[in-house]
Amino acid sequence: MAWNFGEILDALPRVVPPEAPAFIHGDRVVTWGETTRRSNNLARAMLARGARPGDKVAFYMRNRPEYGEALAACFKGRLTHVNVNYRYKPDEVFYIFDDSDAQTVIYGSEFRDTVLQLKDRLSKVVTFIEVGDEGDRPPFAESYESLATVGDGAPLGIERSSDDLLFIYTGGTTGMPKGVMWRHDDLREAQLDALRRLGPAPESLEAHLDSIRAVGPGSRTLPACPMMHGTGLITAIGCMMGGGCVVTLQSPSFDAGELWSVVARRKVQSIAIVGDAFAKPMLQALDANPGRFDTSSLVSMVSSGVMWSREVKAGLLRHIPQVALMDSFGASEALGFGSSAMTKDGEVRTASFQIGPRCKVFDEDENLVEPGSGKAGIIAIGGPIPLGYYRDPEKTAKTFRTIGGQRYSIPGDWCTVEADGAMTLLGRGSACINTAGEKVYPEEVEEALKTHAAIEDALVVGVPDDKWGQAVTGVVAVASGAAFDEDDVRRHVRASLAGYKTPKRILVTRVPLRASNGKADYKTVTDFARRDLGLA
Template sequence: MTQPSDSGWNFADLWETIAAQIPDALCQQQGDRQIDWASFNRRANGIAAALLAAPNAAEQDKVAQYLYNCPEYVESVFAAFKAGMAVVNTNYRYASDELVYLWDNGDVTTVVFHGAFVDQIEAVRARVPRITTWLWVDDGSGTCPEWATPYESAAAAGTDDNVSGPWGRSGDHLLLLYTGGTTGMPKGVMWRQDDLFGVLDANNRKRMPPEQDLDLVSQRVQRAGPRNMPSAPLMHGTGLFNAISNLMIGGSITSMQGRSFSAEEFLDTIETFGINSTSIVGDAFAKPILKALDAEPDRWDISSLRVIVSSGVIWSKESKDGLLRHNPRLIMVDALGSSEAIGMATNTTTSESGGGTAKFELGPNTRVVTEDGRDVEPGSGELGQVAIRGRTPIGYYKDEEKSAKTFVTIDGHRYSIPGDFATVELDGTVSLKGRGSQCINTGGEKVYPEEVEEALKLHPSVADAAVVGLPDDKWGEAINALVELEHGAEFDEAALRQHVKDRLAAYKAPKHIVVIDTIGRAANGKLDYKALKAFAETH
């Protein structure tokens, strides 16, 4: 048996307590698979034991998840936390060099992977000698390679006796969330479990105390909690933190079976399992969902769905209004945050409130500051960066230089400033302008791609858009747009340019617009601006 942590909240202690309270309640499901809380705990014990049996296993060894969305993802996270180890997310779209960089930089010793990735691993395994344990998750794509161990064998060996390492557990134990951002190599954001618990718990109506109190957890979790579906990949913060948040209150997690987003599967799953809440990636998900609902308004019953949370990319008013037509009881939350800063600001839309895009209400620990640390005056039009204090990451893994740039001290308080630029309106709300790394300087004016992209996407012919700056003799940089058209739509460059001018200052309108087959937005909503810029330069 294990002893609870005395140094802050630890997810292993928390979930073991919940499993003891509601053992028969649903915890995870995918298709026909259903896993109750008791099984979730037993299987994680089996994997934790396998992790601890690895050669030279040590406290805070790094365990990487190289998986599509599936029950094994969160299960292996639970197992690592039980064993006192840290987890490392792995982008399953990475090529060989990126995988090697990530696993080497993250000091990974164990990888949990889907069978579909065997070839990718075979290509790099010799370059990552630190990794001694490979846990193969059967996805029907082939047999387990000789250098790996079947995940299911280890999970099935688990018992009800909770497993922990000889070093115990701690709220100081880490979750590493690698973020690609828009420039440079991936950076490993270090979240203490205690801090991550605190910042996620802030969204709950009944807050938990700062110190871990498992007796209080037992009192509060008496029955199954809400049914959640992280539509975004668990390999990104939006999906993973959404899942962790729901499990914190005894809820269940449903994973879709498809390996790319399908609006039809999304709606089928909500109806079949009575999903209460979900996370999406702005219009990248909302537009196809709305298109499917509009095409067949009587096909799906989505009345069980109460809350949709979006993070990572703009979610337009038009999409929100459309979703409300199909489910007037929806609460839609735009969450401004990043891997480095959770809960900076929100924008909530209901059928009563209405709501636009890009304007957010700041959280209690959030401010907009200038480069010299002053607060931006409301209504001044001055540009600043959104900063949040309180429970924030301790830095980037093995990168003190970049940590010092993002995590700074202002007025005696430590802030996380991940790079979101904004102005402050007279009413105190903030209007996002975008990330500074992509700012375009055209004729002495600063233009942020996101606001131009948002304007373009409001045109009915545009499915998605990207904006880049290209060198220009007259303007220094000229604004260029790439648009992905809706199926069957006609391209009218002049009309699109005027459409932007009708909504933004004229100098923000693209000087040149080209059509691209697909914008290629990643599953977390981010764009590969380097590749898009290269395309624009040749078209």
């Protein structure tokens, strides 16, 4: 079976009642009947404005029903989704628009000022579509609501391909974000591969529809993390393909109290999070309000992207004993490295995963690491994987490598493997910092630090942190005669980079930042930062 998400969506009205909810956001409920009509209208409108199969559509908005509707429209119209991190500063947003060759930009009205600032530089963009507040919409932008509601909502009637693409932009370890290119068929197969570990999975469109007929539309799923990140996006796609309901939060920043209130009100069955950065405040809200929130509808919680500690899992299970806590180890470049499950009847160690069936662990010489040997290796996954990075053949060749005649995705994570297949994650072999699921490349922050008049040199490292997983930490050499003000330097960095890239702490070094050859000495600096912060 060759899969295409647009074909699945076109077939869903055969088995999903039109009155079934597709999206819930606050008091707003969008049914599947409405979603089908609106996404068909939007797809037809984008094509009428010059978009062609394969053209890129940049999504610059927070979690809301329009994200899912526009995603469906892209799938149906053979257009390529491009995620934009709404935390980025204007120049960073411009980079994504430009690097992806975006032909259409769909943006939330709250980001209107950034779009206005960039508009004259965006020579490749043909169509701007604004979502939300209609007041003061610029003349070059069209109303999303008008495009979604004008038309008869009929299917497009076009031939699609399993080679149609979806992009997931990730910071990775390259210093600048890169667009990971997923074929529809490969991404769908990777999703089904996870289902196959639990039991039979549908191997054809008709079998998929039969499974929905048998058990009803999919679950109500709440991506607590942003849909502009891989974890939230892939979770939402999986829910949509099953005819389920994607429930989203209204607050612009994560509010654990709001989450539990929505779970209770909307009878959410599954939640997607990014490790302890979400799970800790969720547990704190439950601890502070025992018995207040009805969590009886919850069946599962899924995390990916950052560490989810055993202690926090155990705390959540005290409040929600029926829930299964699923920890998935993967990346935008590779789904299915490993997984772990924890219930009230069984615990797992933090960072311990059962290695996936398509996974191999190689040493630096590309030899297989023997399970149980205690030797560290780099994780590789074969099977359905991305085509590579958009417009970056050099980085593609480094990450997507052929070993022994098999093509693998190797994003750079290291681990050890026990004799029973249990995998303990060690972290990225590069200097990339993973802070609450956001990837931060040190060089970018270092360059921002060094533009401050008081800073002569700087390195940036990640140190362990209970809340963020890793905390971005700057270690600087102060220019001769200059006064150092940590808060002032942090404000300086925040003025040019997204907030999550701003160091949580900036320390004045008492060790050399560089080796004799001039290269950054990250190991020495990391050890210094840990000692200085009392973590060693």
